[in-house]
Amino acid sequence: MPDKILVLxxxxxxxxxxxxxxxxxxxxxxxxxxxxxxxxxxxxxxILMGDLTHSxxxxxxxxxxxxxxxxxxxxxxxIGNHDLRGPFRAAFPDVPVTxxxxxxxxxDLPDHRIIxxxxxxxxxxxxxxxxxxxxxxxxxxxxxxxxxxxxxxVFAHHPPHAxxxxxxxxxxxxxxxxxxxxxxxxxxxxxxxxxHRTISGQAEGVPFTMFKSTCHQAPLDLxxxxxxxxxxxxxxxxxxxxxxxxxxxxSEDIGLNLPSGSGSDALPVD
Numbered sequence: 576m577p578d579k580i581l582v583l584x585x586x587x588x589x590x591x592x593x594x595x596x597x598x599x600x601x602x603x604x605x606x607x608x609x610x611x612x613x614x615x616x617x618x619x620x621x622i623l624m625g626d627l628t629h630s631x632x633x634x635x636x637x638x639x640x641x642x643x644x645x646x647x648x649x650x651x652x653x654i655g656n657h658d659l660r661g662p663f664r665a666a667f668p669d670v671p672v673t674x675x676x677x678x679x680x681x682x683d684l685p686d687h688r689i690i691x692x693x694x695x696x697x698x699x700x701x702x703x704x705x706x707x708x709x710x711x712x713x714x715x716x717x718x719x720x721x722x723x724x725x726x727x728x729v730f731a732h733h734p735p736h737a738x739x740x741x742x743x744x745x746x747x748x749x750x751x752x753x754x755x756x757x758x759x760x761x762x763x764x765x766x767x768x769x770x771h772r773t774i775s776g777q778a779e780g781v782p783f784t785m786f787k788s789t790c791h792q793a794p795l796d797l798x799x800x801x802x803x804x805x806x807x808x809x810x811x812x813x814x815x816x817x818x819x820x821x822x823x824x825x826s827e828d829i830g831l832n833l834p835s836g837s838g839s840d841a842l843p844v845d
Contacts, residue, residue, distance in 0.1 A: 577823075578684055581611045581648075582813030584624035584732075584768030585788035587657065588635045595629065596805050600790045601638060603810045606829050607789040608642070611812040614827075618648050618814075620682060622691065624768040624786070625655025625732030627663065636666035654678050654695045655732035655769060656703040656746070675710050681718050686819045688725040690718045690763075694733040694748055703746040703802070705733030705769075712753055719761040727763035728815070728822060734767040734785065736778035740793065742802030743770045755779040764822055766813075771805065773826045784824040787811035 587600050594600075611621070628635035643650055652670050654663055660676065671680045673693075682689040692715065694705035707715070719727055735751025737744040747769075748754060758765055758781045765783040771793040774785040789812070791805040809828040816823040 578817040579618040580815035587629040625653040626657040631659030786813040
């Protein structure tokens with residue numbers, strides 16, 4: 576069996592009783608956790624790809640901490656544009672950070688090196704866009720150089736390229752070319768969140784995969800410049816299947832598909 580990696584992104588947790596377009600982010604996250612961990616308890620790690628909270632409030636991070644306190648597999652945390660580094664680190668003081676306090680981490684598996692990046696920039700222009708400063712890029716250079724033959728799987732909250740949605744493209748990674756150039760030379764696969772859609776493709780020679788939110792999703796609107804447009808499509812989690820020399824990415828909607836563990840509830844097509 577290939578190694579499994581679970582991926583959740585854009586949790587947007589709010590306080591108890593607070594909603595987003597009528598959806599309860601806490602309940603939606605719990606449903607996603609129950610589904611992902613219930614179906615794949617043998618996963619090596621759960622990666623949370625940023626926008627852990629909606630407002631960066633201490634109480635929101637405390638809710639997340641309590642929800643994951645008994646998680647049966649290791650959790651790797653990332654932060655996004657809706658997060659605040661200070662309150663996050665106060666709630667999760669044991670999460671690895673770089674010497675300058677950026678939330679970045681390396682996880683080595685037999686044939687793959689997982690590299691998670693911190694694209695949060697408090698003073699970003701435009702607001703909610705991302706940045707990888709010189710220090711973070713230097714850290715990435717070292718992480719890629721030390722892969723020792725492993726396939727690099729790089730996770731960044733903000734995509735470094737356009738996806739065709741004008742509102743989201745306006746708040747992507749500001750210096751995306753710096754990231755894409757490095758990943759192309761390293762033959763890396765890129766995973767992103769931020770856009771709240773399942774999207775895949777190639778940018779400047781870099782294969783990429785993007786996952787839906789555990790809360791609200793973005794419509795396929797190729798004209799709107801409003802990055803906040805959202806709908807109540809099902810939440811989802813990502814599942815990566817790692818095999819020597821490659822990776823397969825699945826996205827699983829919550830509440831639409833029948834349990835697959837035993838196969839007894841799955842029906843053949845007539």
